Amino acid sequence: MSEGTGLGRFVVFEGPEGAGKSLQIERLSCRLSERGVAHVTTREPGGTAAAEAIREVILERPELRLDGIAELLLFSAARRAHVEEIIRPALERGDVVLCDRFELSTRVYQGWARRVPAETVGRVTRAATGGLLPDLYLVIDVRVSVGLDRQWQNQEKTDQLAFFAPPPDRIESEARSFRERVRERYLELAATDDRIEVVDGAGAPDEVERAILALLEERFPNPFRGPSFRR
Numbered sequence: 001m002s003e004g005t006g007l008g009r010f011v012v013f014e015g016p017e018g019a020g021k022s023l024q025i026e027r028l029s030c031r032l033s034e035r036g037v038a039h040v041t042t043r044e045p046g047g048t049a050a051a052e053a054i055r056e057v058i059l060e061r062p063e064l065r066l067d068g069i070a071e072l073l074l075f076s077a078a079r080r081a082h083v084e085e086i087i088r089p090a091l092e093r094g095d096v097v098l099c100d101r102f103e104l105s106t107r108v109y110q111g112w113a114r115r116v117p118a119e120t121v122g123r124v125t126r127a128a129t130g131g132l133l134p135d136l137y138l139v140i141d142v143r144v145s146v147g148l149d150r151q152w153q154n155q156e157k158t159d160q161l162a163f164f165a166p167p168p169d170r171i172e173s174e175a176r177s178f179r180e181r182v183r184e185r186y187l188e189l190a191a192t193d194d195r196i197e198v199v200d201g202a203g204a205p206d207e208v209e210r211a212i213l214a215l216l217e218e219r220f221p222n223p224f225r226g227p228s229f230r231r
């Protein structure tokens, strides 16, 4: 953790849509529970009532016109509430925080794909986070076509349970070239920053999970190394 007084680890899962972030967070959370490790799982945008309300505006109202700067400000407002109410208190208690997306998403989606200047993204983000950065970003990398297929399959499961399928959200409705830019940017940033590790997300869920556990055990023996993490 770059700031704060607690001993908790702050691990963020990133990657393109449909990469398998939520699934792997759920699995890691089960592993930590088995070992009695105090932890919190959360997501962006979201995690608090205010941030969930902002999420609805940003993602579920694609008819609203928002440019890259407006998106940056909204994601950042949600992040501010999330950091102050959930993430920082959890880290100060010494809990592990597993978060689905954080400021790397903003650098990639608003900064790169929406072309908001990096300096603007950096300044707004620092105001929102107070300088808090994760110990590690785990980027689950999949080809765009794989992510799209998985989202479709997920959608099919939801459709069987509901009369009306939700329409694609603001970002999901973007063209495939937007998704390609997103994926490329994650890989470029990972190549220049040791806080960012890339995990191949193409294999079966168990295989991806094993790769994530191996990486975490190596980076943070405490609290991730232990017999119950091995199958």
Ligand code: T5A
Pocket: 015, 016, 017, 018, 019, 020, 021, 022, 023, 024, 044, 045, 059, 075, 100, 101, 102, 103, 105, 106, 107, 109, 110, 150, 151, 153, 154, 171, 172, 201, 202, 203, 204, 205, 208
């Ligand atoms: N955003 C977010 C910004 O633009 N700026 C920001 O600052 C932030 C914080 C968030 C959107 O907001 C944007 C980025 C996003 O577009 P979201 O709904 O939270 O929207 O979207 P995602 O985070 O992309 O969530 P997804 O659910 O689409 O992707 P996940 O979580 O990566 O994938 P997951 O785990 O839900 O898996 C999808 C399906 O694939 C299966 C799962 O069971 C599920 O059905 N699956 C696998 N199948 C086969 N093999 C595997 N290895 C599998 N792993 C998962």
